[in-house]
């Protein structure tokens with residue numbers, strides 16, 4: 566995979582990229598509720614490359630729980646949660662948790678005692694402008710969000726997603742899997758095609774938010 570295809574633009578603000586795989590019928594996971602097997606080696610390669618290019622990887626707590634996320638020594642991991650039901654394996658120094666100011670206070674204290682950095686911004690709803698500003702103070706502008714559909718739906722609704730890397734896997738699933746952005750507040754946003762590369766039957770695409 567040519568890394569230049571996925572180079573972040575040179576911007577003076579945080580750039581929010583998301584990475585997803587979907588089935589031909591638009592499902593965000595397979596019949597077992599996971600994604601790992603969907604895109605094969607090509608998707609796996611892009612997944613790893615995108616992690617290497619990012620300053621921070623952001624993921625919803627639901628995905629971290631289902632996909633059994635592990636701490637990474639190379640890239641900072643920021644987990645998004647309201648309830649703060651964080652998998653034990655992830656709790657520890659190096660993890661960042663993004664939440665609201667009214668999240669359970671005792672749990673926030675517990676996490677902080679365990680070395681987790683808690684960024685609480687916004688009441689009831691996360692104040693994403695404040696969160697992105699906070700990440701930028703650390704020099705982190707290359708932000709990669711690995712989902713899932715609920716977190717992605719919120720970010721798309723707020724028009725914060727600058728770029729979507731989407732692998733279309735050669736699989737049909739039917740069933741009731743959601744699409745890659747799921748929200749009760751639908752929006753319609755224009756995108757431009759960054760690239761489209763076929764690797765065998767797997768289609769690797771990159772879409773950039775059209776802000777012109």
Ligand SMILES: NC(=O)c1ccc[n+]([C@@H]2O[C@H](COP(=O)([O-])OP(=O)(O)OC[C@H]3O[C@@H](n4cnc5c(N)ncnc54)[C@H](OP(=O)(O)O)[C@@H]3O)[C@@H](O)[C@H]2O)c1
Nearest residue numbers: 585586593598625626627628646647648712713714715716
């Ligand atoms: N196709 C793909 O590429 C792809 C990518 C990622 C995930 N998935 C699949 O998607 C499924 C999980 O879907 P999901 O929609 O539940 O995932 P999700 O968005 O990762 O998780 C939802 C949970 O994340 C937290 N959360 C999300 N948005 C939030 C916000 N704006 N503010 C505060 N907390 C927020 C909440 O955690 P708390 O409950 O802790 O409060 C919420 O319950 C899994 O089956 C996974 O395999 C697919």
